[in-house]
Amino acid sequence: MSMYRSHVLVCAGAGCISSDCKAVQSALIANIQAQGLKDEIKVVETGCMGPCDLGPVVLIFPDGVFYRKLKPEDTADIVTEHLLKGKLVDRLLHRPTGKSEQVATFDRMEFFKRQTRVTLRNTGLINPESIEEYIARDGYQALGKVLSKYSPEEVISAIKASGLRGRGGAGFPTGLKWEFTARASGNPKYVVCNADEGDPGAFMDRSILEGDPHSVLEAMAICGYAIGAEKGFIYVRAEYPLAVQRLETAIGKCLEYGLLGRNIFSTGFNFDIEIRVGAGAFVCGEETALLASIEGRRGEPRPKPPFPAQEGLWGKPTVINNVETWANIPPIILNGPEWFSAIGTENSKGTKVFALAGKINNTGLVEVPMGTPLKEIIYDIGGGIPNGKKFKAVQTGGPSGGCIPAEYLDTPVDYDSLVKLGTIMGSGGMIIVDEDTCMVDLAKFFLEFVQEESCGKCAPCRIGTKRMLEIMERIVEGNGKDGDIELLEELSQGIKSSALCGLGQTAPNPVLSTLRHFREEYIAHIKDKRCPAGACQALVTYYIDARACKGCGLCSKNCPAGAISGEKKKPHVIDAGKCIKCGTCKDKCKFNSIFIL
Amino acid sequence: MRTLEDLNKLRDKLQAEISIRERKQEITVNVSMGTCGIAAGARETMKTLIEEISSKNIKDIALTQTGCLGACQQEPLVQIQKGGEKVTYINVDQEKARQIVNRHLLEGKVIEQWTKPEE
Numbered sequence: 033m034s035m036y037r038s039h040v041l042v043c044a045g046a047g048c049i050s051s052d053c054k055a056v057q058s059a060l061i062a063n064i065q066a067q068g069l070k071d072e073i074k075v076v077e078t079g080c081m082g083p084c085d086l087g088p089v090v091l092i093f094p095d096g097v098f099y100r101k102l103k104p105e106d107t108a109d110i111v112t113e114h115l116l117k118g119k120l121v122d123r124l125l126h127r128p129t130g131k132s133e134q135v136a137t138f139d140r141m142e143f144f145k146r147q148t149r150v151t152l153r154n155t156g157l158i159n160p161e162s163i164e165e166y167i168a169r170d171g172y173q174a175l176g177k178v179l180s181k182y183s184p185e186e187v188i189s190a191i192k193a194s195g196l197r198g199r200g201g202a203g204f205p206t207g208l209k210w211e212f213t214a215r216a217s218g219n220p221k222y223v224v225c226n227a228d229e230g231d232p233g234a235f236m237d238r239s240i241l242e243g244d245p246h247s248v249l250e251a252m253a254i255c256g257y258a259i260g261a262e263k264g265f266i267y268v269r270a271e272y273p274l275a276v277q278r279l280e281t282a283i284g285k286c287l288e289y290g291l292l293g294r295n296i297f298s299t300g301f302n303f304d305i306e307i308r309v310g311a312g313a314f315v316c317g318e319e320t321a322l323l324a325s326i327e328g329r330r331g332e333p334r335p336k337p338p339f340p341a342q343e344g345l346w347g348k349p350t351v352i353n354n355v356e357t358w359a360n361i362p363p364i365i366l367n368g369p370e371w372f373s374a375i376g377t378e379n380s381k382g383t384k385v386f387a388l389a390g391k392i393n394n395t396g397l398v399e400v401p402m403g404t405p406l407k408e409i410i411y412d413i414g415g416g417i418p419n420g421k422k423f424k425a426v427q428t429g430g431p432s433g434g435c436i437p438a439e440y441l442d443t444p445v446d447y448d449s450l451v452k453l454g455t456i457m458g459s460g461g462m463i464i465v466d467e468d469t470c471m472v473d474l475a476k477f478f479l480e481f482v483q484e485e486s487c488g489k490c491a492p493c494r495i496g497t498k499r500m501l502e503i504m505e506r507i508v509e510g511n512g513k514d515g516d517i518e519l520l521e522e523l524s525q526g527i528k529s530s531a532l533c534g535l536g537q538t539a540p541n542p543v544l545s546t547l548r549h550f551r552e553e554y555i556a557h558i559k560d561k562r563c564p565a566g567a568c569q570a571l572v573t574y575y576i577d578a579r580a581c582k583g584c585g586l587c588s589k590n591c592p593a594g595a596i597s598g599e600k601k602k603p604h605v606i607d608a609g610k611c612i613k614c615g616t617c618k619d620k621c622k623f624n625s626i627f628i629l
Numbered sequence: 630m631r632t633l634e635d636l637n638k639l640r641d642k643l644q645a646e647i648s649i650r651e652r653k654q655e656i657t658v659n660v661s662m663g664t665c666g667i668a669a670g671a672r673e674t675m676k677t678l679i680e681e682i683s684s685k686n687i688k689d690i691a692l693t694q695t696g697c698l699g700a701c702q703q704e705p706l707v708q709i710q711k712g713g714e715k716v717t718y719i720n721v722d723q724e725k726a727r728q729i730v731n732r733h734l735l736e737g738k739v740i741e742q743w744t745k746p747e748e
Contacts, residue, residue: 035683037675037692039649072679093650094657094691117662118694157650167636168643176633290630298631 036074038115040064041091043156045080045239046274047396053088059104060090063111073115079243080235081156083143084396086126091156096137099124129393129415143394146413148375150383151199151359152399155243160278163285166246172291174365175250178257179299187258188214191361194369195381200226200317200354201432201458201534203380203447209351212341214259216349221261223252224326224345224352227268227275228310228317231430232481233389234461237355239397240385241268241275244359245282249305251361253292255351256303264305265345267322269312279307314431314485318533319352321487332489333533354459356385376402380446384460388414391421391466403444406436410464421466424565425549429458431478432538434545435471454545470567471550472557476504478542482535493536496527500543508568512558517547566628569613573629576617578603580625587617587626645688654691656734658682661706663697669704670722677723678707681730690734703745709733717745 042048042057057077064073081089086100090110097120099110106124113119125134126141138144149155158165166172178187192207213221225248229237241248252264268276283305286292294302308326315321316331323345325331344350360382364372373381380402386409388395393415400409410416410426417423425435434455436443443449447457465474483497500523503516524540531537547554556562563571576587576596581603588596588604595611598604606617606626618626630636648654660666660675675694682690698706703719707729710716716739718729725743732738 035645035679035692036649037679037694041650072675094652094654094693096652116694117664117667117696118660119696158647164639164643165647167640168647170640172636173640176636180633297633297636 036072038073039093040073040075040115041078041081041093041157042075043079043081043087043089043091044077045084045087045156045242045397046235047080047084048087048089049274051087053102055104056088056090056102056107060107060110063107064115067111067116069111069115076159077161078157079155079160080239080397082147082152082397083141083394085394086396091138096139098126098136098138098141100126129418143396143398143413143415146404146408147399148383148401149399150363150372150375151240151356151385152243152397153363154247155240155397158244160243160245161281163246163282163289163291166244170366171246171362172250174362175253175257175291176297177365178254179297179301184214184258184260187254187365190365190369191258192369194364194372195376195379196357196360196364196372197380197447198353199356199360199384199459201429201456203457206353206357209341209353210255210258212339213344213349213351216342218343218348219260220263221259221348222345222350223255223259223261223264224323224340224350225252225264225266225268225358226317226319226322226352226354227266227272228312228322229269229272229355229459230312230314230317230485231432231459231461232478233387233427233463234430234459235387236385236397236460238272238275239387240355240359241272242278245275245278246286247362248355248358249279249282249286249292251358252305253296253303254361254365255353255358257301259349259351261351262302262304264303265308265326266305267308267310267316267326269316270309271312276307276309283307313487314482315487315533315535318535320533322352323350330487332487333535335532356460377444377446379448384445384457386460386462388462388464390427390463391417391469392464393418400445402446405441406443406445407441409445409462410441414464417464417466421468424465424467424469425471427455427463427465427474427478427542428461429456429541430461431482432456432534432541433458434541435465435474435549437549454548455541468565468567470508470563470565471546471553472504472563473508473565473567475542475546476501476508479504479539482539486535486539490530490532490536492527492530493532493539496523496531497536497539499523500527500540504543507554507557508563509570510557510561510568512554514558516558517551517554521547572613573608574606574611574613574615574617575627575629576604576606577625577627580623582623582625584622586620586622590616590620592616645686648689649691652691654689655711656689657691657693657708657710658734659693659695659708659710661696661698661704661708662694663701663704665697665701666704666706669701669720671705673723674705674707674721674726677726678730681727682734685730685735687730687734700745706745718743719745 196206197203321331321333340350488494583601707718
């Protein structure tokens with residue numbers, strides 16, 4: 033065995049890949065070779081570490097030093113100063129927003145310090161393409177344990193006792209789902225992984241698949257044993273090519289090691305997993321549509337019951353769980369259900385992964401115990417709102433969810449408290465919006481999304497969301513009329529109660545939720561023809577404050593519509609008739625003299 | 630992989646390769662790598678420590694490097710830390726490095742005559 037005195041982890045999550053971590057990695061390796069350190073220092077490519085806005089990032093062990101926003105040329109200093117001479121490269125260390133002092137190691141960063149990593153225990157820490165690194169982190173021990181020591185009933189009891197609920201959205205108790213499937217008559221039975229993550233702003237599932245694919249494979253095999261299935265399918269969207277590739281590598285390695293396939297651990301248990309790549313239709317995340325798609329039919333939902341536990345793939349009993357749910361299974365088996373249920377709240381056990389996006393300083397992936405207050409997630413871990421703006425709301429649960437306004441920031445985040453506020457946990461996307469966001473416009477965005485993604489099978493969803501969208505478009509264009517709000521509410525209730533599947537039933541939620549918490553914004557758009565956030569173009573007027581204007585002419589020079597005029601060193605004016613409301617003048621003005629009315 | 634025992638054996642073997650990332654090491658071996666240290670041969674000392682530690686398959690040791698400790702005439706310097714205890718060896722050439730691994734790290738005996746007297 034050769035020993036490396038230091039491991040340099042290079043994050044290769046999608047965020048860091050897009051900020052060109054590959055070039056940083058190559059430069060790092062070249063510098064390590066040039067300094068003659070290649071036998072001492074190991075460079076490891078990992079999945080997403082979490083703090084995506086800081087990418088490309090590297091994490092150096094054994095000291096745990098974290099360098100961020102790296103360029104290829106920075107790696108020379110990391111190698112000669114840090115790796116060779118043991119000196120920190122100060123300028124590459126993380127400096128938290130609003131603080132002057134730097135933080136050298138990852139475990140002292142607020143972002144990491146407050147997290148509890150169960151689902152993400154390996155993500156960002158191991159090389160996802162190395163089954164050996166997964167095994168070194170107790171990988172496949174849980175599968176070995178259940179096959180050698182547990183009866184299928186005992187596995188199900190353990191999952192039930194843990195209190196784990198589905199992380200895909202609705203929060204159905206996982207153990208109960210397995211039990212229904214185990215007891216259902218019909219053979220063969222199937223295990224399915226839902227990796228059709230489609231909520232705008234959500235990337236938890238992708239990060240787990242890319243960062244720790246084996247945890248999902250191991251969990252599916254455990255479920256197969258518990259319910260009496262020999263076949264599993266992973267349904268993953270084609271937009272996630274890296275996830276697909278890493279899953280393929282992982283499955284190949286498992287077959288090689290005998291951890292999938294026939295007679296696993298010489299116990300007579302057989303289990304195979306196949307990947308099915310979906311075309312990336314939002315409705316295919318709905319379980320019955322997903323199953324139809326695996327079968328090779330159009331990805332359209334069907335009424336429930338019968339539930340997949342009774343009649344799933346090819347009419348046979350099927351367990352279908354999402355990626356994050358699966359990733360919780362091995363630690364539950366290894367550490368015991370009591371350990372798991374000690375984390376979280378009364379009715380929401382364990383941890384939850386959130387994808388922070390939008391107007392927040394630290395965008396990225398975080399995992400916290402259920403019941404963590406929203407404030408802690410957004411301000412302590414997320415670092416608050418950029419540019420000194422005010423927090424306005426957080427949208428959770430994607431298009432099926434809703435928004436939570438500032439007055440509820442103390443809310444502990446769990447399944448039940450979110451439902452009370454008119455939203456849902458959903459898969460865990462959190463889009464943070466600030467004072468510059470118009471809530472009517474935001475609701476319109478989500479409605480547009482579901483309208484486009486509707487499969488069209490049922491009329492309430494196909495036609496109802498279209499009618500709602502038309503009203504919303506009218507409102508943001510300044511053509512809203514009396515009665516629009518009531519009509520939106522009526523349509524919403526109708527669609528909710530009559531649509532065929534979860535997509536349609538929840539499609540009106542963003543509208544209902546913004547109406548609940550931000551009704552006055554709708555009224556301002558409709559009655560006063562005004563957008564309080566200054567975001568809806570049709571409803572704003574750009575205006576130059578004559579007292580503040582120095583007549584520098586920068587605005588008129590940059591105005592693409594030629595709408596600004598004025599003499600040098602004298603106040604300029606905007607011709608509202610010509611103005612196209614692009615906002616260029618406001619961005620260019622150095623004296624803050626341009627306002628939106 | 631025929632049995633769970635096979636998996637356990639493989640895991641035990643692989644764990645040493647990844648334990649550095651779990652930061653559970655009981656012992657830290659620190660080599661001073663200022664310009665003075667490197668000039669005095671600290672790179673060779675470091676390489677010898679790596680070779681010796683891996684050939685003896687000693688687990689749970691973090692081998693790190695640090696800058697000049699201000700005792701340039703005594704370089705190369707190697708500090709071994711376990712719990713709250715810290716032992717500093719001075720003028721550590723390759724032969725001394727081998728001895729330190731075998732006697733201090735493996736047998737737990739401090740080689741007093743090579744250590745820096747406490748100020």
